[in-house]
Amino acid sequence: MAKVYLDPGHGGYDSGAVGCGKREADCALEIAKRVCALLPGKYFDCKMSRTSNHTPNDSDPSADLGRRAAEANAWGADVFVSIHLNAGGGHGVETYRSVAGGKSTTLAIDIQQAVQSTTGMPAHGEPVKIKIGDGGRDWICVIRETNMPACLVECGFIDNPTDMNGWNADKYAQGIYNGICKYFGITTAVPVTKPTLRYAPSSAAVRSDTTMDVTKPAGQSYTVKLTCAAGCPSVTAGNGAVVDITRTGVSGNAYFFKLTGKRRGAAGIFVGGKKIFVFKVV
Structure with a gap:
């Protein structure tokens, strides 16, 4: 059984980018929950870096990045998929891979192509990209610090009405799910029933x-x-x-x-x- 670690970006006091009446942290969490629910239990075990808009490091969002990578490493995840939305007035979707290439590139390509297919969105420039930091290492922390193939997918530009009009978390989730299945060689046409887990709001009585x-x-x-x-x-x-x-x-x-x-x-x-x-x- 493959272990899939999903990382909905931001959370806590960090809303991420904001635009068109939406917050990146909320949108990323919507997608991640749906991907986790789609992944069939026959083939996958799924873990999320957060399941609400609270994190263990609410007051220090930067510190939480290391926590997410360390948690995925300790769990022995087979892949790490970070989910974000873009900002800056562009248009389309893009996915970042590791500068090391290899299986990270394969994972990024599979997810990018599947997301474009399910959403009908174009790629933003080069579909699969890298961000290089100091010493030629990965700039993106959760890609740099994880031990397994990792990628970060940007699900449209939150400040572009063209991208956000009719924005649909289900379509992005379906694309990421399809890409993960393709990476592991699993045919998505073979349905395995898994009940959707309903998450409680942070204010709920427990x-x-x-x-x-x-x-x-x-x-x-x-x-x-x-x-x-x-x-x-x-x-x-x-x-x-x-x-x-x-x-x-x-x-x-x-x-x-x-x-x-x-x-x-x-x-x-x-x-x-x-x-x-x-x-x-x-």
Whole structure:
């Protein structure tokens, strides 16, 4: 089963670009949620860098970029796909790959071509691009710091009415999904039913079966049960280097998350941006 790490750009206090009555952080999250729901469980395991507009580093968006790359590396993701919208008055879609080329280029080309096909949007200049930073390394942090093939797709220009009139998150999600399937050699025409997960807003009432701090040795896990009538709560760690969080099951309004200690330290466990307990690894 391939592990796909989806990174809806920005979040927290960082709205990203703003235009035509929309915020980049919101649009990117809409697309990512739909891609994750489309990916068939028979072939893929999906993890997202955020599932709401809160992040563990709300007050420092730049620091959260490193957290996302480190989380994908620790999870052992097979691919990393960062989802953004462009700004600056251009028109069309484009995808960035690693300067190292290889499988990152293949992933970027597959996604770019599929997104253009499903949306009918043109490429913005050269369809697949690189951004070179100091020493000839990748300028884009989540491409530079990840260990797996990674790309960043720009889903139209948020400040261009031509791109945003009739903008459709479902079409962009379908394109990214098709591109991922093509990269892994999976025929998208073979449907595998997977129920769409409804996410709760950050303001939703959530009841946790754990409110006291939890201590576990590195490598061991603890499962927390969260009950929320509004949908799946967003669960994040204040320090992603200490603990890995994986949703393991759903039963009615109950959602189960496995917390696995990665290295010694302590991390606050946040639900909808509110800390509910501390997970300590010894």
